[in-house]
Structures are given as structure tokens and as C-alpha cells.
Amino acid sequence: MSEPFLDTLDEQGPAPAEVARPVTSLHEGLLAALRDFIVEGHLADGARVPERALCERFNISRTPLREALKVLAAEGLIELLPNRGARVRELSPEDVRELFDVMGGLEALAGRLACERISEAEFAEIERVHHDMYRFYLRRDMHGYFHCNQAIHQLIVEAAGNITLAATYANLAGRIRRVRYSANLAKDRDRWGEAMREHEAILDALRRRAGSELSDILFLHLRNKRKAAQASAG
Amino acid sequence: MSEPFLDTLDEQGPAPAEVARPVTSLHEGLLAALRDFIVEGHLADGARVPERALCERFNISRTPLREALKVLAAEGLIELLPNRGARVRELSPEDVRELFDVMGGLEALAGRLACERISEAEFAEIERVHHDMYRFYLRRDMHGYFHCNQAIHQLIVEAAGNITLAATYANLAGRIRRVRYSANLAKDRDRWGEAMREHEAILDALRRRAGSELSDILFLHLRNKRKAAQASAG
DNA sequence: GTCCGATATTTTGCATTCATTTTTTGGAAG
DNA sequence: CTTCCAAAAAATGAATGCAAAATATCGGAC
Incomplete structure (x- = not known):
């Protein structure tokens, strides 16, 4: 309750289904998974997006994760801070x-x-x-x-x-x-x-x-x- | 004339202004530059997006370029073909x-x-x-x-x-x-x-x-x- | 005890490297 | 001359490495 996202980061089971979907590219699957992850509220409003933790969570390296983050930023779901990574965009x-x-x-x-x-x-x-x-x-x-x-x-x-x-x-x-x-x-x-x-x-x-x-x-x-x-x- | 994009790839002057803008991140500037590059028609409809050439054109490595390409794909300007890179999206x-x-x-x-x-x-x-x-x-x-x-x-x-x-x-x-x-x-x-x-x-x-x-x-x-x-x- | 600054650690951004897949090239068979 | 196949070359997708920046930690001054 106190930690807004740790529940999902630490204790959830193996990575989601996109690793088992060979038809679609890793990028596409990861993008959808990450989008759901954020839309469903696993990261608190305004929270920093923890790259390292998400890499482990989804079993990928930073490169595809960062690609997905850029796309989510373009979609307006998160915002990129120069040299400070990304944070979940708060809606005023x-x-x-x-x-x-x-x-x-x-x-x-x-x-x-x-x-x-x-x-x-x-x-x-x-x-x-x-x-x-x-x-x-x-x-x-x-x-x-x-x-x-x-x-x-x-x-x-x-x-x-x-x-x-x-x-x-x-x-x-x-x-x-x-x-x-x-x-x-x-x-x-x-x-x-x-x-x-x-x-x-x-x-x-x-x-x-x-x-x-x-x-x-x-x-x-x-x-x-x-x-x-x-x-x-x- | 036969090569749809070579005019701009080879003969244009130094890289656009985004390298001289320290206030904004490389990603943001590159994204805008690449979007303009495509919107302005330097790449023909349906043409493959030449990663290597664009890297040299903008003086960057493939990582930031590919990040920008994913964003442009999300915007609908280009489309990603699995294991075959990107191509300029043709509008039916x-x-x-x-x-x-x-x-x-x-x-x-x-x-x-x-x-x-x-x-x-x-x-x-x-x-x-x-x-x-x-x-x-x-x-x-x-x-x-x-x-x-x-x-x-x-x-x-x-x-x-x-x-x-x-x-x-x-x-x-x-x-x-x-x-x-x-x-x-x-x-x-x-x-x-x-x-x-x-x-x-x-x-x-x-x-x-x-x-x-x-x-x-x-x-x-x-x-x-x-x-x-x-x-x-x- | 609090505030400030220097150092250590982490994180970020990008370049580079590596494994795979795709495309091209070369040559032999028909 | 065309077609097919194999090997070489290139391109792609993702992991890793590295320098710079940001953050955290610790020690000292007040």
C-alpha cells in the first residue's frame, strides 16, 4: 500500500506473455506490455520510471526498453526529463x-x-x-x-x-x-x-x-x- | 531523379541545427529533424529508410536513430517491417x-x-x-x-x-x-x-x-x- | 543538531559490439 | 540465357560498454 509500484515490480510471476509471441516483434510486444503496465496504474502518478527494474521485470536489456519509453512519451503517457529519465505524466x-x-x-x-x-x-x-x-x-x-x-x-x-x-x-x-x-x-x-x-x-x-x-x-x-x-x- | 533521396543525403551541408541546441535532448531534436526530413518528401513513398545513411547524415549512431524511427512509426509516418527495417508509409x-x-x-x-x-x-x-x-x-x-x-x-x-x-x-x-x-x-x-x-x-x-x-x-x-x-x- | 560541500554511487544517453536474419552475389545446372 | 542454390555481404535487433550527468552518502563546519 505504501509503495505505489513495488507490488508488481518485485512479486509478480514471470514476464508477461509477449516473450512467448514470436509472431510480433519484441518491440511491439514490449510496447503494449509496458503501456498496459502504466495505464493500469502500476506506477504512481509522477513517479520516476525505473529503467533497471523494468528491464529485469520484462527480461530485456535497456535498448528496447528505452525505445518503448520514447514511444510512450510521444503518446503522452510519460514525459522525458533531459538526463533524468522518464516519469509518469501527471494529468492536471x-x-x-x-x-x-x-x-x-x-x-x-x-x-x-x-x-x-x-x-x-x-x-x-x-x-x-x-x-x-x-x-x-x-x-x-x-x-x-x-x-x-x-x-x-x-x-x-x-x-x-x-x-x-x-x-x-x-x-x-x-x-x-x-x-x-x-x-x-x-x-x-x-x-x-x-x-x-x-x-x-x-x-x-x-x-x-x-x-x-x-x-x-x-x-x-x-x-x-x-x-x-x-x-x-x- | 532515379534515386529518390540521394539529393539530400549526399549533397546537403552540415547536419541541421539540432546539434547546436544544447537545451533540448538529442533525441528530441533528432526526432523533429527526421520527421521534417520525411514529411518534406526527401524519402520517396514506400522507400526503405536507410539507417546507415541517415546515421551519417545526422552524425549519430544507430541507437538514437532507431529510437526516433520507433516514434515516427507510432505517429504513423513510417511502418516497421519485422527484421526488415522501416519504410515510408504509403497512404492509400x-x-x-x-x-x-x-x-x-x-x-x-x-x-x-x-x-x-x-x-x-x-x-x-x-x-x-x-x-x-x-x-x-x-x-x-x-x-x-x-x-x-x-x-x-x-x-x-x-x-x-x-x-x-x-x-x-x-x-x-x-x-x-x-x-x-x-x-x-x-x-x-x-x-x-x-x-x-x-x-x-x-x-x-x-x-x-x-x-x-x-x-x-x-x-x-x-x-x-x-x-x-x-x-x-x- | 542542522546545514553545507566533497566524494562515491547510481543513472542516463549514446556508441559499439554481437548474434540473426535478410539480401545480394556468384556460379553451376538445365 | 535463364533458373536455382549456396556462400558472402549487408542490415537488422538487441546486449553490452563507456563517458557524462545526476543523485546519494558521508564528513565537517557552524
């Missing part, structure tokens, strides 16, 4: 605000594009998850609700049929995942109900393939989500 | 389509955010460049027109006041800059006039701080730009 409230807005913009885009090309089958799938989510909402099952919520947003991004968009979205989602802005909905029943109504509007606009309208709704939906997060966290 | 028509749409989405977002926070001085600056651009349009000065056009879009992104957005936008702009989709406006006078009218609408919506409306206009503006590019290139 301003950073979080920016990330929410950009994700809102990308979701707005995804909704617009999805309206242009979504199939009936894809829409039916989103509708199904939406109804599941509504059931979780009625039962006040936060965990189930969040799972469906995430799935719906992801399905909309996928329905946009734009790999570049999906990759950009995933990058930002990874950065923001470190911040714990959820689980506070329980304290704010009004916001929960509001979010549910917004999702009704999202589904409605998508059903009508009303791209521009859906775009607005999705952006504002993320805006409200951000405000709720800021209200409960700040 | 589908890639270009995707990039245009995502940039349209980001510009739509920028317009929306700009309406929320732009100052009168910032707006006046955009208006000024807009009028300059109109004069170039009347004179049929393509070069001046394009310069102003780029400036306006950049100013809107900056007016959004979102560094994350600006960085994401810059990344995509860098990727697409390799493709020559401009200079064909001259053949399509109708499109030129249409684009000019769209810019009038952009300025009008921005003046009224009509975020949602401006968002739509900007996305469609990019859409039309893409269609014009596809029509002239394909």
Missing part, C-alpha cells in the same frame, strides 16, 4: 479538461460517420447493449451500467469505419484511463438519470441517421460527463 | 479519406471550442487573414490563397485553446502533408468559388459564436475539400 485538471473535450470531438465525429454507413445489424447490436444498460440503470447496478456504457461508445467508434479515428481515440482513452473519474455517479443520481436520457437521445438520433444532430448530442454528452467528473473530483 | 486512397475525415472532425471540434472562448482580437486576426485571402482569390493568386487558407484553419485550431487538440491535429496534418492534393484547385474554378463561400460561412458562424453550426460547416468544408482532391487526383 486542465489536461483532463482537454482530453475530455477532444474525446468528445472524436465521438461527435464517430457518430456523424456512423450515421453515414452503419448497418442495421450494427445498429441492432448497439440498441441491444443500450437496453441492457437501461436494465442495469433500473437495478442501480453501476458496474454493469458502466460496462455497457463503454461498450456503446466503443461500438459507435467502430461503426464509424475509420481506423485512424479509432486509433486516435484509443490513444486518448488510454491517457485518461489513469484518472479515476468514475464511480462517483452513485453520489449523483440526477446525473445518472440525465446520462441515461442523453443515451436515449443518442440512440434516437442514430436510428434516424441524423449525423449532425448526433454529433451535437455526443459532444454535449461528453461535456456533461466531464462536468460531473470535475464536480465530484474537484 | 482509403488512408487519405480517413485522414481527411478525422481532420474534419478535429476542425469541427476546434470551431466549436473557439466559439466558446475566442477573444475579439483573435477573431479580428482571423477576419483580417480572411479578407487577405479574398483578395488573393479575386486576383486568382493560388499561392497567396493557400497560404491564407492554411493560416485561417491553424488560427481556428489555436483559438480553441486546447493543446491536446492542437497536437493531435498537427500529427495528422504531418501525415497527410506528404500527399499532394493541392494545386489542382486551378483546374476546378467552381470548387474554388465554393470553398470561398464556405469560408464566408465559417467566418459568419464564428462571428456569431454559433459553435454547433460552425462545427457542421467546418466538417463539410473538409469533406468537400476531400472530394475535390479525390476528383482531381483519382
Whole structure:
């Protein structure tokens, strides 16, 4: 508890699965493993990234590790300090605000594009998850609700049929995942109900393939989500 | 002519300025230099990235160069082939389509955010460049027109006041800059006039701080730009 | 007891080296 | 002359080595 990352550095079992994946290059596998390692919070916010320890943890030398660190820095997950290695990037409230807005913009885009090309089958799938989510909402099952919520947003991004968009979205989602802005909905029943109504509007606009309208709704939906997060966290 | 990159590899003067910048790390400077080198087209589309030659060109060893290559690969500028090094990523028509749409989405977002926070001085600056651009349009000065056009879009992104957005936008702009989709406006006078009218609408919506409306206009503006590019290139 | 500075240790950044894989080259067979 | 295969050459991916910088440790002054 007191040491933010030692649990994983010292006591976890053998290296992750990427060493057993010969199909992909070491770099690629290591990059994904390291990204997960950080996104999942094994390193504390602002903590120095311990090169030596991570080399032993992943059974590699410093060269490929440092290559991966440069990439993660370019992704915005860590920051490089000249002659002082890397540290996990701390997200200021301003950073979080920016990330929410950009994700809102990308979701707005995804909704617009999805309206242009979504199939009936894809829409039916989103509708199904939406109804599941509504059931979780009625039962006040936060965990189930969040799972469906995430799935719906992801399905909309996928329905946009734009790999570049999906990759950009995933990058930002990874950065923001470190911040714990959820689980506070329980304290704010009004916001929960509001979010549910917004999702009704999202589904409605998508059903009508009303791209521009859906775009607005999705952006504002993320805006409200951000405000709720800021209200409960700040 | 037959060798796509030798011009720059062999005959350019001493290494770029990053060696004379002690404030920033070698990695950072090299990364920028290498990115420019590729974005500016010194390496042909799909060409192998010659490690050895670039090491000599920039006077560094392979380690920092390879670190930079991994980052550029993550940015989408080049692609890594297992055990076969890197090659400049070729943009398929589908890639270009995707990039245009995502940039349209980001510009739509920028317009929306700009309406929320732009100052009168910032707006006046955009208006000024807009009028300059109109004069170039009347004179049929393509070069001046394009310069102003780029400036306006950049100013809107900056007016959004979102560094994350600006960085994401810059990344995509860098990727697409390799493709020559401009200079064909001259053949399509109708499109030129249409684009000019769209810019009038952009300025009008921005003046009224009509975020949602401006968002739509900007996305469609990019859409039309893409269609014009596809029509002239394909 | 605290603060300051010199020395020792660690860490970082980059160059170099090494094992493997890929590509090229040379030559023989058809 | 073309095709195929083997050996040489080159390039790649990763480990190691080394100088410079940063950090930690220790001893002394106050």
C-alpha cells in the first residue's frame, strides 16, 4: 500500500506473455506490455520510471526498453526529463479538461460517420447493449451500467469505419484511463438519470441517421460527463 | 531523379541545427529533424529508410536513430517491417479519406471550442487573414490563397485553446502533408468559388459564436475539400 | 543538531559490439 | 540465357560498454 509500484515490480510471476509471441516483434510486444503496465496504474502518478527494474521485470536489456519509453512519451503517457529519465505524466485538471473535450470531438465525429454507413445489424447490436444498460440503470447496478456504457461508445467508434479515428481515440482513452473519474455517479443520481436520457437521445438520433444532430448530442454528452467528473473530483 | 533521396543525403551541408541546441535532448531534436526530413518528401513513398545513411547524415549512431524511427512509426509516418527495417508509409486512397475525415472532425471540434472562448482580437486576426485571402482569390493568386487558407484553419485550431487538440491535429496534418492534393484547385474554378463561400460561412458562424453550426460547416468544408482532391487526383 | 560541500554511487544517453536474419552475389545446372 | 542454390555481404535487433550527468552518502563546519 505504501509503495505505489513495488507490488508488481518485485512479486509478480514471470514476464508477461509477449516473450512467448514470436509472431510480433519484441518491440511491439514490449510496447503494449509496458503501456498496459502504466495505464493500469502500476506506477504512481509522477513517479520516476525505473529503467533497471523494468528491464529485469520484462527480461530485456535497456535498448528496447528505452525505445518503448520514447514511444510512450510521444503518446503522452510519460514525459522525458533531459538526463533524468522518464516519469509518469501527471494529468492536471486542465489536461483532463482537454482530453475530455477532444474525446468528445472524436465521438461527435464517430457518430456523424456512423450515421453515414452503419448497418442495421450494427445498429441492432448497439440498441441491444443500450437496453441492457437501461436494465442495469433500473437495478442501480453501476458496474454493469458502466460496462455497457463503454461498450456503446466503443461500438459507435467502430461503426464509424475509420481506423485512424479509432486509433486516435484509443490513444486518448488510454491517457485518461489513469484518472479515476468514475464511480462517483452513485453520489449523483440526477446525473445518472440525465446520462441515461442523453443515451436515449443518442440512440434516437442514430436510428434516424441524423449525423449532425448526433454529433451535437455526443459532444454535449461528453461535456456533461466531464462536468460531473470535475464536480465530484474537484 | 532515379534515386529518390540521394539529393539530400549526399549533397546537403552540415547536419541541421539540432546539434547546436544544447537545451533540448538529442533525441528530441533528432526526432523533429527526421520527421521534417520525411514529411518534406526527401524519402520517396514506400522507400526503405536507410539507417546507415541517415546515421551519417545526422552524425549519430544507430541507437538514437532507431529510437526516433520507433516514434515516427507510432505517429504513423513510417511502418516497421519485422527484421526488415522501416519504410515510408504509403497512404492509400482509403488512408487519405480517413485522414481527411478525422481532420474534419478535429476542425469541427476546434470551431466549436473557439466559439466558446475566442477573444475579439483573435477573431479580428482571423477576419483580417480572411479578407487577405479574398483578395488573393479575386486576383486568382493560388499561392497567396493557400497560404491564407492554411493560416485561417491553424488560427481556428489555436483559438480553441486546447493543446491536446492542437497536437493531435498537427500529427495528422504531418501525415497527410506528404500527399499532394493541392494545386489542382486551378483546374476546378467552381470548387474554388465554393470553398470561398464556405469560408464566408465559417467566418459568419464564428462571428456569431454559433459553435454547433460552425462545427457542421467546418466538417463539410473538409469533406468537400476531400472530394475535390479525390476528383482531381483519382 | 542542522546545514553545507566533497566524494562515491547510481543513472542516463549514446556508441559499439554481437548474434540473426535478410539480401545480394556468384556460379553451376538445365 | 535463364533458373536455382549456396556462400558472402549487408542490415537488422538487441546486449553490452563507456563517458557524462545526476543523485546519494558521508564528513565537517557552524
